Amino acid sequence: MMENALEDRDAVGVSDAVLLDDPNDTAAFIENLRKRFRGDLIYTYIGPVLISVNPYRNLPIYGLDYEKKYYNVNFIEVAPHVYGLTDNAYKQLREENRDQCILISGESGSGKTEASKWILRYIAAASKHIASVETTKEKLLQSNPVLEAFGNAQTNRNDNSSRFGKYMDIEFDFRGSPVGGHIINYLLEKSRVIYQAKGDRNFHIFYQMLAGVDESTLTKLKLQRSPVKYHYLNQGEVRTPGQDDAKQYQVVRDAMNTVGFGEDDQEEIFQIIAAILHLGQIDFKHEGNYAKVLSHDIVKIVAQLLGCSPDKLSKAFLHRTIEARGEFVTSPLTYEQCMYARDALAKAVYDRLFTWLVTKLNQSLEPDYDGKKTLMGILDIYGFEIFEKNSFEQFCINYCNEKLQQLFIELTLKSEQEEYRKEGIQWEDVDYFNNKVICDLVEEKHKGIIALMDEECLRPGDPTDFTMLEKMDRSLSTHPHYLSHKLANTSVRKSLTRDEFRLLHYAGEVTYKVHGFLDKNNDLLFRDLREAMTTSKQKILQTIFPASELNQKKRPATAATQFKTSLNQLMEILMSKEPSYIRCIKPNDFKKAGVFDLEIVGHQVKYLGLMENLRVRRAGFAYRRPYETFLLRYKSLCPQTWPHYDGPAERGVEIIMKHLGYNQDHFRMGKTKIFIRHAQTLFAIEDAFQERKKQLVSKIKAIWRGRRQRKEYLRMRFQVIFVQKYIKRFLAVRQFKKRKWASNVVRDFIKGFMARNADPCEANAKFLQFVRYRFLMKLSQSLPNVILRHDRLWPDSPPAARAASTLLCKMHRRQIVRKYVRGLSAERKRQLEMKYLAHELFKGKKATYEASVRNYFVDCRPDDVRNRIGMIETNIKNSGERLVYCTAVTKYDRHGYKPRERILTVSNAAVYLHDAKDMKLKHKIFLNELKGITITNMGDGLLVFRTPPENKQLKGDLIVNCPHVIEAVTKIIDTAAQNKSLLTIVPPGEVQHHLNGGKQGIIEIKKSDTDITAIAKKNGHLIVMTSC
């Protein structure tokens, strides 16, 4: 820390005041505190002592992050903090088994109690989280709200001022876990129960109870909500409470539950608190020389709440019984005495209740652990107080602070100087004000103020505060730190009234009013009231007012003496432990954040002896560090020690200092530490270090970046390889599987191939399937699209697909045909029908058939005939027939075979022959009369119409030569109802034809070399010659 913060010392001051230039310059010291305060740095060190300036507002410096930051570190390496100091003490406790104590001092409102709470909190957080100690921790933490409710009050200076001294021991087991605790309380300011100065309140608990309890409890306790109603609560006239009482009430009740107060206890506690409030309302009236109770009802309520008899209580208020030489004498009280008795009871009950609470807390914190315990004490005790009117309480408090200052001197200033001696450093003692003389003034046996006060208290006769003052004046007249009106010189006397005395405390002058000193010291509660209390049925009251008390012969010690005794015990406790100091400073008197009042701080700096502290720390040597620490930090400044130095640290440090050019004037070598005389020297070293650090940082950065890049590269490489490995594996597995599959397929294929001709079986099933598949695929690509030669074009099929192939072939052909047929026009269909008919009639039977196939049949031959036969067509139509066919032919007479040119016409009913020239009808044969048609199987055009002999008109069969005999015959047979039996085809040879009157002619059909027919008449036959 310290060295780290050296960097920005201008902005936020130095974190250790020993680094300031001039240890005598108070202004610079305070300025440093102020700079830091402005930057919210409320903590500063003077060596190991922590200075804390109250920020009066919550700073974000106590969270978990801070708890972690300070855990187990070297406290000088981190910024000053109460956690740092605590951690250091806690570490020593754990590691060296040494009891510790943390002494927190400072004025009221300077932040002591808060500091003590942070300490406790840090310990709870830093210690191991073991189930068995969690409850202890919780109880330790929760004891605070309870104690604060009953022992703290709102004052002018502090909204939560501790009105009692508190020393708390936390007990640790061998592991450093808190296992228990013990609290010692010191001198509760009980006068506050009955009286509060302007701006002050009574103890918190009264207000908390009134604000927080529910209606029914309030009624049961016979209370009213408003605190203004109660005499004991309204004297300070505080209008705005510094805390939320109702909320706090709940916090306190929760805490009570945690630390182990039973329901009964809590009920009784609040009954007692209520009873005290009612006590303040009791009034008396004068009756002659004596007094009478005015408010009997209230006495009844009090008695009821305290569990005692109202009569007895009434009586006790009005009487006083004194035991003198074994006899009891009771006498009535005056009005003033009654009021005194009433208040005394209130104070006594509250005070004892408070002590009982502490006892109860201690029972609850009692460790359950038998082993050796180490202790950490935290002392949070009231700070030095200077009020306008200072009374007995301030006297005690300030005395306490004198004692603590003494302890501080003993342990800090003295020990500092001892360190030099121990380290063998030549040393001249520094002067500091030793306040032992004031402690003696107060506590010295027989001569001190307390002794004198006690003496006066016990003196027979009528001692008063004034007789006490006289006595002190007599005895202390020469004491340099004591002053009174009587002893003062004229100039000072003005500032003192006759009922005052003044002590010159180490922290300043305080003027005390003697009024009430004796009473308070006597701390008297009349026997009658004590007796009344001992009869209570309440458990708590029975405990705090034990009956045995009445029988005690010996007078109890006075309040001051008791306090002195307990303080001295405390000093012993503290002396036996390793101390750490927190010096609290409040920056202003108004509980305000951000205000740093130089005068007020200056005053505290003075009386806390901080400058002396600093001077001793600094005298000659501003800075010291163990050799190891110093070497570790600055070894980079010298090539011989960087990066490693193997020799002894001391030697290493010396080498560095020499290297930097320093000599005996600048530093000294102690036994374990180096002592540097001036802060400037350290700063120079530090600056050099910062410079060096920058260089090193950039070097380290470069190397580190390189390493990081390489690391990143290696990481990526590793990842890539990793991924690659998996992918390779994946691919390899996949390929292997593929190969295996493939080899199986190939093997199966070969097996299938070998068994391809066997009956279908498992071995060839797949193969055949494949073959079929292949065939079908091939087929789909190569289907023939013609009907002719369809079978031949159909691809060959393997045996396995043969059946399917055959079926498919058939189906396909049909399909083509079907498609073809569907696509035919009516005319073409007709044409084909005729061709088919011709096929049936002539295929293989007539030589010219093949040649005729490729020519379409026509209706008229040659074409021009049609133009000529208009008449014939008309006649046919007129006789109700339809012209089917006409062609030019040659007709041979039946006698002499003379050729004549004729037109052959076919209607749906008859065949006609007309003269080709004049178109006269020559013959008409009704189709139904036609007996037959004869042709040859040769290439000739001979065509013989067989006529019925009974039709004389026809004069026998008609012989014609028709150039397109196939066409003509087909047309005729088609028209004659396709009666194929009409046709007769004859081979070459002789064919007869009938003539009228049963006669016959012969037609000779001959094959000859010379082509085509010639009609020759020879032996009366018609000769037909044909070359084919």
Ligand SMILES: Nc1ncnc2c1ncn2[C@@H]1O[C@H](COP(=O)(O)OP(=O)(O)O)[C@@H](O)[C@H]1O
């Ligand atoms: N470290 C702190 N952070 C924030 N506020 C603080 C701190 N210390 C003290 N205070 C404020 O100052 C008030 C008085 O502190 P306290 O510890 O009660 O004083 P002391 O015990 O010295 O009389 C607290 O109630 C709180 O408001």
Ligand SMILES: [Mg+2]
């Ligand atoms: Mg306090």
